Amino acid sequence: MRAIDAMNTFTKYPNTMTRTNKQMQNDTMNKVIAPFVNSEQHWKVQVAALCAGNSRLVFAVACAFAGPLLRPAGIATGGFHFRGGSSSGKTTALKVAASVNGQPDGLQRWGKTGRALESIAAQQCDSLLVLDALELVDQKTAGKCIDKLFSGVGKSRAAREGEPRPRLSWRLLFLSAGELGLADQMAEGMKRARTGQEVRMAEIPADAGAGCGMLENLHGMDGGGSAFSRHIVEQAGRCYGGPGRAWLQWLTENARTLKPDLRQRIQEIERHMLPEAGAGQVQRAGLRFALVGAAGEMATAAGLTGWEPGESERAAITCFNAWMASVKP
Numbered sequence: 283m284r285a286i287d288a289m290n291t292f293t294k295y296p297n298t299m300t301r302t303n304k305q306m307q308n309d310t311m312n313k314v315i316a317p318f319v320n321s322e323q324h325w326k327v328q329v330a331a332l333c334a335g336n337s338r339l340v341f342a343v344a345c346a347f348a349g350p351l352l353r354p355a356g357i358a359t360g361g362f363h364f365r366g367g368s369s370s371g372k373t374t375a376l377k378v379a380a381s382v383n384g385q386p387d388g389l390q391r392w393g394k395t396g397r398a399l400e401s402i403a404a405q406q407c408d409s410l411l412v413l414d415a416l417e418l419v420d421q422k423t424a425g426k427c428i429d430k431l432f433s434g435v436g437k438s439r440a441a442r443e444g445e446p447r448p449r450l451s452w453r454l455l456f457l458s459a460g461e462l463g464l465a466d467q468m469a470e471g472m473k474r475a476r477t478g479q480e481v482r483m484a485e486i487p488a489d490a491g492a493g494c495g496m497l498e499n500l501h502g503m504d505g506g507g508s509a510f511s512r513h514i515v516e517q518a519g520r521c522y523g524g525p526g527r528a529w530l531q532w533l534t535e536n537a538r539t540l541k542p543d544l545r546q547r548i549q550e551i552e553r554h555m556l557p558e559a560g561a562g563q564v565q566r567a568g569l570r571f572a573l574v575g576a577a578g579e580m581a582t583a584a585g586l587t588g589w590e591p592g593e594s595e596r597a598a599i600t601c602f603n604a605w606m607a608s609v610k611p
Contacts, residue, residue: 326587332501338496340578340589341600342376342378342457344574345457348455349455350409350533354544355548362458363460364458364487365459365487368461371496372459376459379410381523382526386522400430407452412456413458413459435450435451455570458483486605544576544580548573554595555572575597576595578593579591582594
């Protein structure tokens with residue numbers, strides 16, 4: 283997917299969403315098709331409703347809505363990483379987030395070659411890239427892999443005839459998960475993560491502190507957190523992709539007021555979240571958290587989530603505070 287600012291359109295394979303509710307065929311840019319099953323209303327009732335009250339799930343879903351807003355917000359590529367032990371619900375959060383735009387099964391995984399990662403990133407331009415299992419990244423090259431994702435441009439390569447191929451480019455938000463964090467993974471390869479890397483890939487502890495891993499509200503469901511996770515993943519597999527398409531249509535229809543509305547929402551969340559004298563790195567990370575919170579609130583205003591106003595903002599602030607607590611010495 284790729285946003286085209288001048289036309290107020292989103293190219294979403296194989297169609298382009300326009301402000302006039304028309305879909306223009308786009309068969310030349312990519313072979314990737316974002317599938318969808320059932321309506322966004324079905325997803326709102328069966329998936330989004332169960333996310334409410336669970337800060338990590340709400341935040342993950344809001345990340346999917348935030349991807350197309352990076353460009354109008356003027357924010358560079360970056361993302362978030364859920365770090366925690368196995369069976370804590372990390373993959374559940376990734377699958378629920380992935381269901382906004384497409385099929386939740388078959389998540390992309392870390393450990394791809396540089397060329398493969400570039401291709402995947404370009405396909406998800408102006409969207410959310412979901413990556414599982416950070417521990418699969420080669421320990422010695424993990425930092426370079428992350429930097430490549432941050433750079434937003436692929437490596438120059440020549441075609442068989444010797445002519446240079448067009449360089450791939452992207453601007454995206456990514457959501458990752460793994461038992462290890464970036465610093466841990468690099469340390470095993472005798473490398474050290476830089477502060478800038480850890481800010482642009484903010485690590486959020488998977489444990490929400492309620493005794494159910496990432497979960498805080500089971501909505502009265504019997505069987506504990508594992509049963510809840512199985513249920514919401516099953517529902518996500520039955521209704522996916524519709525919210526993302528509806529979201530792009532809403533964004534194009536509201537293109538004239540999008541930037542000022544987004545800016546106001548981000549600033550409001552920043553006022554509630556950020557310390558006035560916070561360090562520059564904290565401010566930069568906080569901006570991305572605020573973007574996610576604002577995106578979820580806008581999607582709620584668009585009628586796509588069914589959440590109460592403030593749900594996404596609270597989730598963003600909760601996750602930001604968890605990140606802050608984890609990085610303090």
